[in-house]
Structure formats: structure tokens, C-alpha cells
Amino acid sequence: MNFRTDLALERRDLYKKANDIANEVDGLETQEEKIGEDIQITRVKVLNENGEQAIGKKKGNYITIDVKNLKIAGEEEIQRASEAVTKELKTLLAQLIGEKDDILVVGLGNLYVTPDALGPKVIQDIDITRHIINYMPEVLDQDTRPVSAVSPGVLGTTGIETLEILKGIVDNIHPKLLIVIDALASRSIERISSTVQIADTGIVPGAGVGNQRKELTIDTLGVPVIAIGVPTVVEAATIAADSLDLFIQKLQQDAHSNDFLNQLQEEDKYQMIKEVLVPEEYNFIVTPKEIDDLIENMSSVVARGINYATQK
């Protein structure tokens, strides 16, 4: 099954729809929580191989935080959203490492491509302590956790696989855990830069845009990897398929129903549309025109979320 999304939550919903499952998928466990008006948290747990096969995601935790109207969010909404990130992140950290264990934060992406700049922008705002603990420990609380941070760049501008760069750094400075931030492709334009997914199973950079790189996981790096992913782009074919769904619904409501439409309604239009668009070089990857503000607000949410979670 081609899910075209990195969000476990969206994959679960697609799997349920495709297989006509009313309740929970076997091998998954899902919890929902609402915080105030604007924040919705969904925690999907992949329990075993059944769950892994259903949604194509490794055993582990996938937490989605949806924030409404982030584009026009003020200081208060950003703070509330970052607190939600902190809370979820703290729970995962407590399960994986000790309170003073060394963390390396990694911002994937390209600072000069606006929809791909989230990772490097978050890194600018991370509170770094590792060098102070090494060189001037007296200015910090005794129980400060060492935190360091890098923006390794992207293959296209460095010529080096991200894994090669990170493997080298991890082998030299021996952090106990990595937090890796990346911009994702989403299946839904509404989620663009208004959703954060936190997963304790690592990340495959570029997967969402069909430009897959080597995975960054405990298997390749030797330490646990928490991935923080934020959708920032969407394919034209996705927009068209979603629009077509809404359009057919409307036609049917307006009594234009016919066998052909009914049959079309059942199918996944994405693949069909993609086959039409690709030869015309029309399957652009797009981002909302407000992407600068969205990235700005979302990097505040993620950076603060990490800063509060890594220190007490």
C-alpha cells in the first residue's frame, strides 16, 4: 500500500478505510487527547509485527500534535503548542535515557529553501550546554544536561549522505540519544506546518518526497533516535485527488450520481491522477504561499518544546 505520508496517524486512517475496519487495527493502539480549542494530540502505538505490516512503520510510538490556525498564531498559541511538544517529548526521553544523559539535536534540511528550512531554523534556537559544561561548568546548575546541536546540510549542497556526517559525529562525541528534526511531505495540505509528529523510531530523510536517503535509526547510529517531523509540502497530485474526492461527493449529492461516479468514488484517485500528471511534468511539489510565517511559528514551537524537555 502506497500511503504517501509519513504520519502514522494518516496511514492508520487510510488502512482502516481501505480495509473497512470500524474499530482499531490489529497491532495498533490509539489514544486521543484535546488541549483547549486548538490542539489535538493523537498517540498511535505500533505494538507488534501485525501493526508494522499494516501501516509500514516500525514498532514504537508515533505522536501527532495538530495545531489549528498556526499561520496566524500569536505568542500564547505558540507557547501552548510548545508545551504539548515538551510533555510528549519528556515522556519518551524518560523511557530511553537518564536525566543527565547527553543529547545531540540534529536539524535536517536546507536553510536556503524556505519549506525545507525548518530543521536549521530550530537549531538556531536550541539552548546549547555541552561546551559550557566542558569549559565553564561553574556557571550552570550541577544537574544541567549536556545538549549539542548540528545542521548537517543536505546531500545536494554537501555531497555527503547525512548518515555519513552524523555517524562520524556520534562516534566522536558519544551522545546517548539523538533528536532529529525534519520537514516532511504530507498527504493533506491542511496539515502543512500545523502538525508535529514525534516518533521514537528514527527517521528516513526525504522519504516523503520520493527522494529517500539512508535511515537515521538506532540500527545505523547505535543510539536511540527521536524524530520530530513537520509536514511542509504536498504533491499537486494529492491536491487534485483530494479535490476530486470532494468534487465527486458534491456531484453525487446534486443527484448527478451514476454507476461510473459510484465506482470512481471507491477507488484511490491519487495513483490514477499521478499517472496522468507525471508525463506532463505537472506533478509539482507545492507549499502554501504563507510558508515563511508557518516555518517561523513552527520552529518556535519545536525549539521551545525541545528546550523545555531537555532541561528540567
Add this chain to the structure above:
Amino acid sequence: MNFRTDLALERRDLYKKANDIANEVDGLETQEEKIGEDIQITRVKVLNENGEQAIGKKKGNYITIDVKNLKIAGEEEIQRASEAVTKELKTLLAQLIGEKDDILVVGLGNLYVTPDALGPKVIQDIDITRHIINYMPEVLDQDTRPVSAVSPGVLGTTGIETLEILKGIVDNIHPKLLIVIDALASRSIERISSTVQIADTGIVPGAGVGNQRKELTIDTLGVPVIAIGVPTVVEAATIAADSLDLFIQKLQQDAHSNDFLNQLQEEDKYQMIKEVLVPEEYNFIVTPKEIDDLIENMSSVVARGINYATQK
């Protein structure tokens, strides 16, 4: 007729299709020219009221320069495209003002919103001479034309209508002509930041994104206004409608033809899709994910085009 495009060329094509016109529209005159492999020039002239009513554009010249693959253009392609802009601009200038007459170049848009930053970015690269002629004339050739340039900002960040700002400046410094650069909405995602339209009839800022401001024309400013427009964004509904067109064609070719599809084929899907998307808050305005590079290259094309055209 709702054309959803500021490009006279696209309007003419839509009008011809809607009215089943094989040759030229009455009241228009069109010329095409190809320069090398990658550049296509189309000159649409609105001759009289017939033409004005057909495509909803004032009497005057509308020149479209399409540049293929601008996203990955190198120095040479950018130079060639800028030479095409220079040539067209020179012809218009020669018809409107004298060789040494004062020109004010205006970059509309918001520097901090990537797809809207074209105007201010072009202004950075304009060769300014007005102040040198005033204060140190001896360092310039005697026949240098006075050129000045401003980026007035946008209503949302200044609180002032662009017309109010420009009217004030024009009344104070008395240029003989304005060249106004603006980012447009396009009907076609392929044209995004790969097309320049030059018109000698002025501009209505924001028209393409349904956020219409007061017009900048000889009527409101008292001097001729040449508008240089570059499409940088497109509506989700446009993408969906275009994709649906391609999709239905494909279905019909695959012998899925039926009366309903045939009928659908005839209609303009844009309006129908927009009606579906708007209530769902799904009619996003989007831009390609490579918009940073596109804007960079296109502002080089436009700035050089203007610099060579305004000086000999």
C-alpha cells in the same frame, strides 16, 4: 468571464476556446517569436473596445516572455532571458518617453514572503542614477538617464495603500514614467516564475489573488505606467481543475467515455471545484517548493532587463 489570470495571452486563449474561435479574436492582434530553444515571446495587442471587452484588458500592448527551465537556469540562460526583456522594454519606452526622461522603478510586494518578494528583490539590483546626476554629475556620461527606485511595501505591513504612497512620491519628484514590478497569480503552475508579462497599461496590484487594490495607471498617477508581472502563485482549485481536465481526457482515451464525462469535459471545472473547496477552507494558494531559486533567477532576469533598457 472569470479568467483567473492576469496574463493577456492566457485570457485570449481562454476566450478563443470558450467562443470556439479558430483564428484571431476581433479587436486583438497577436505575434509570436521564438528565441533559441528556451524562450518564447508572444505579443498581444488590444486594438479597440472589442478587444477590451473580449479579454477584460485595456487597449495597449501585452508582451509575454516564457522561459523554459528557469529553475535550473545558469548564467547564460538568465542573460538571454534578460536580453529579451530589454528588447521589448526598449520598444515600449521609445514609444512613451524621450531618451533622457526620468524613470521611477517600483518594486511591489513583501520582502519577507518568499513568493511575494520579487519586486523588492529586483529593486536591490536596479542601477540608480538620479542622485548621482543631482550631486555628482561629473562621474557619469552626459546622456545618462535619471533612474530612481522604491519598494513601497504592502498595505498589510504599512497600513497605507500603494497608490497613496506612489502618488505622493510622483507628485514630489516628477518622473516621466513608472516601471512597476509585481508578483502575479497564474492560471497555470507551469508558468510560475518562468514567465514575464510586460504591459504598457499599468497594473492593479493583488488582482490575481482576489485582494484587489487601487490601480496604478496613467489615470491615477498622471504618467505612463509600464507593468512587469511575474506569476509566482496558483490556487489549489486551479491545480485541481487542470488535473481533472487531464484526468478526464485520460479516462476517455481509456474507453471509459460516457455521456456524463463528455458533458463534464465541456464545462469549466474551476468554478465548480472552487465552490467545493472554499467551504472546506481547502482553496489554498500555493507556490512550488523551489520558489526561493525561482525568485532569485527571475529577479536577475528582470533587473538586468530593466538596467540595459533604461540606459543605452
Add this chain to the structure above:
Amino acid sequence: MNFRTDLALERRDLYKKANDIANEVDGLETQEEKIGEDIQITRVKVLNENGEQAIGKKKGNYITIDVKNLKIAGEEEIQRASEAVTKELKTLLAQLIGEKDDILVVGLGNLYVTPDALGPKVIQDIDITRHIINYMPEVLDQDTRPVSAVSPGVLGTTGIETLEILKGIVDNIHPKLLIVIDALASRSIERISSTVQIADTGIVPGAGVGNQRKELTIDTLGVPVIAIGVPTVVEAATIAADSLDLFIQKLQQDAHSNDFLNQLQEEDKYQMIKEVLVPEEYNFIVTPKEIDDLIENMSSVVARGINYATQK
């Protein structure tokens, strides 16, 4: 007397020293206030022609706010400093215009030259209300004051005198008062980006760097002009002269005293050093290497100070 500073406070001190005045200069009135550890406010009032002639500043109020350690200031210090700006600005505004009278905020300077970018950066953060009052008054409190803002650019990049641009805008939109923000040259490197001067007498852009433009005052613009100036650069000759003063003091303490040094001590070394440096093309204008952070923090201080002062 060549004061080489735009700060009325520094001019007063220089005048007192040069004329051996122990108490207050005739025609001036000075008040000092300390807020917490880090903020010092000095209010110099030029009362009459005597005062005008003494320090070469027009009759009016000149308020200097010195903020210690702004380079490494955190959120709290920035907030405290901005509150000091708000309080002084509110007092001046209440003397000049009514509570709902229209204000235009003007950010002088060049966004692309770091030490000259303060004005345009402040403008980005000003809360604009004028267009909302015009187009959607229902979303604002009834007693919201109309505020608009522009960054007119600098002569070198526009080719137009700032006064010509502002005169045009003022004549078209009729604000009741202007607040003009500019980066200044300082006499003292310690004051760089850690001092704000607020004056109710307008401004002469570029005066501090010997690149004087037409004045922006009630005389030229027809409405009162409050100037907010922040020192961001200093001449090499100033650094050398100040260092030489300290150096000679040290020599004298170390018993190297001799008639020549004693005599040198009395004189103003700046002019002598400048005469030496200029022919060598050595009189650079410099800025601290941390200027990016200094400008960042200072524009937060000024923008917030204005935002709280213009609205209730």
C-alpha cells in the same frame, strides 16, 4: 564646536568640559533617573537660544536611555528597556497630539547594511492599524489609534532624498505626527547599540557620519517629528582619540609626566588624529563585531517601546 555626536547628553558634557562649567549650562535643564541596575535615563531640555547655541541643538527635549549589556540581554532586560522607551515616548506624544491622532512611523536606513538596518527592522515589528481602521474597523477597539509605517530606503539605493519621499506621503495621508527611527554615529564605542535618544525636535539623517541629508522636522514636513536615534557606528579617529586619552592618563600616573604630555592632555586629540588618518585613508567607520545581535535586541526594544506607547 565640532561635537561629533548626535546625542545631546554627550554634547552637554563636552561643552561643560571645554568651558569648565561645574553645574548646569545656561539654557539647559537636566534630569537623571536610574531604573534598576541596568537602565539610566537622562533628560536634557534645551530651554532657549542660549542652550541652542551651547550644544547646537534646537529647543526641545532630548531623552537618553542607556541600557547596560544589551548585547547579551535576555527577554526580561529587553522588556524593561522597552518599557522605559514607552514611558518617555508617551509623555512626549501627550504633549504633541491627541490620543486617537494618526501616527506614521518611519524606519530610516538600509536593510542590507547591518549597522544601518535598525530602522527597517523596527518597522517589521510595528503594530499597524491604519488599514484595519479603514477596511475592517469592527475587529478593533473603537479608540484604536491609526498607525502606519514605511521604510523609505536610503538615497544611495533609491536615488531620492528621504525628505522628498516622506513629504509626498505626509501630504497624501496626513498623519498628525511622525516617529522617525535612525542609526547614528556615536562619540563613544561603549554606547553602540546600547543607547536610545528620543527627541521631539526631528532629525537630520546621516549627520553623524558626515553625510548630511535634508532635515526631517516640523519645518520641512509640517507636522511634529519625534526622532528615535540609536548609535551603531563610530569613527576610527574617535577610538584612537579616546584610547590616547586613556593612554596619556596612564603615562602620567606612571610618572612619565612631562610638559609635552601635560599639554597634549588638555587638547582635543580627535581633530589632530583625524587630520593624520584621513590622508592615509585610515579613518574607517567601524562597528562592533557583535553588531547583528545588538541590532536584533535594540530593534525589539524600540519596536515594543513604540507599540505600547502608540496604543493604550
Add this chain to the structure above:
Amino acid sequence: MNFRTDLALERRDLYKKANDIANEVDGLETQEEKIGEDIQITRVKVLNENGEQAIGKKKGNYITIDVKNLKIAGEEEIQRASEAVTKELKTLLAQLIGEKDDILVVGLGNLYVTPDALGPKVIQDIDITRHIINYMPEVLDQDTRPVSAVSPGVLGTTGIETLEILKGIVDNIHPKLLIVIDALASRSIERISSTVQIADTGIVPGAGVGNQRKELTIDTLGVPVIAIGVPTVVEAATIAADSLDLFIQKLQQDAHSNDFLNQLQEEDKYQMIKEVLVPEEYNFIVTPKEIDDLIENMSSVVARGINYATQK
């Protein structure tokens, strides 16, 4: 001897002056070349331990390229200067590695601190080939050299020593040589961003600003390191000391000569002035106010210089 400069050329001159050496220093060899009006090349070779002890620099080649008026340089001057860099770099590369050997280019510094942004800015413009050779070799000439590039950030923003990051990367991707770009402190404000030093002996980051980090050399990294250094900042004490030198000269010419001045003339004022300025917290590190343009032009010079040198 405290040279306060990373430029071998300046150290040689200081050593000669301090030791009253008329010709060449024992253990050094120096060559000069002038290219056109604006470019001066000086090649200092440290031949043996005598030379090493004299100027405190390792055995090897130190090439200084001085470019006049880089601040206002046009396209032509930048091209000429970059060709000088290419020529010198090519000679060093040919002595150290084979024509197709893998090179890693490293841009030290902090992108967000203008005078420290040179390294990261150069990296943006380096032609990267390593990944293309790995993934799409068919699009390149067969004899293309693999080039990769990273901007590792600075200790203050990553929490990690640059050496730790680079050691990890070098051990993983095994380049045959590193080219490391860094901004330096200069002894002379005239050299700021108008001088390039190329050395085949590696680099000690931060040495010039008294903030010394672990050295990046063949000893620590296992492969040869070519350092490209560009002065971008200068201490206030340096400006003061140089100004004082000029000032005393002037006083002596004007017949103010006396024993004290004569004696002062002989001494190195820098150390004395520094002792005066430091306790007053007055020994700022400064940069010219035009630093943005200087960095822009110098990074074009260096990036082009490297691009032409690494490929045929």
C-alpha cells in the same frame, strides 16, 4: 613575540622591524608579484626551524593575496582576484594530491554574525560533485574530482569542537585533503576583507581573536589541510596603536620632537594600549561598517577561486 596577526607576511615584517633586519629573515624565503593595478601577491616560505621560531608559523607555504578597493569591486575585479586564488591553490594542490583525489571544503564560522559569515557563505557557492559521482556519474566528465563541503558551525552554537565534528566526517568519508576557510583577525584595518592568505599548513580556528580552538592540521586530521584565511575584524587597541604611530610621526615632523616621543616611537604601543583599554572594557573587536558588502565580494572571490582550482 606577540604578533597579533595570523598573516605570515605581517609577522615577517614585524620580526624584521623588531630585529632590525634589512634583508630576508634566516629560515624564510619571500617572493613578490604584482598583477595589474590592484592585486599584490606575496609568497612567504618557512624553510626550517629558524623560520618557524622567527615568526611562530609551521614549515610550509603562506601566500598572501592583497586586493585593493574590494569594497567597491565590480564583476571584473572579483574575477581577476579569484583567478589569482585559483592559480596559487592549484600549485599547492598539485604538490599535495593527485588530480582526481577527493577534496572536502570546510567553511568555518557563524552565518548569523556578519564578520564571521565568510566560511558558510563560501560553502553555498562551492560546486559539489561527490554525490553526483556516486549516484549519477554519467552526467559528469570522467575525470571530475569528487568535491564535498560542510559548514560545521561554531562551538558557541553547536556545543561541539570543530575538530570533533571534522574528525568524525573525515574518518567516515576519507577525503584526501581539506580546504578550510576562516575569517581572521587582522593587525591592520586596511586589510579587512581585502586580503586572502592561503597556507598549506592548516589552521587554528579563533586564534586571531584570542579564542583559540583545537588546531585543524594533518597531525589532528590525518590528511593535508589547506587554510584560506581572510581578515574581517580588528581590535580597538590595534586601531589605537596604529593611529598613535601615525600621530607621533606627525608630531615629530611638526618639530614637536622630544626625547619622550622619540623613545615612544621605538616601542610597540599595542601592548601598552591594550593594558589601558582592557580594564576599561574598551578593547572592542570591530569591523568596518561596510562589512556586508566586503564579505559578499570576498566570498565570491574565494568560492570561484576554489571552484576553478578543484576542477580542470
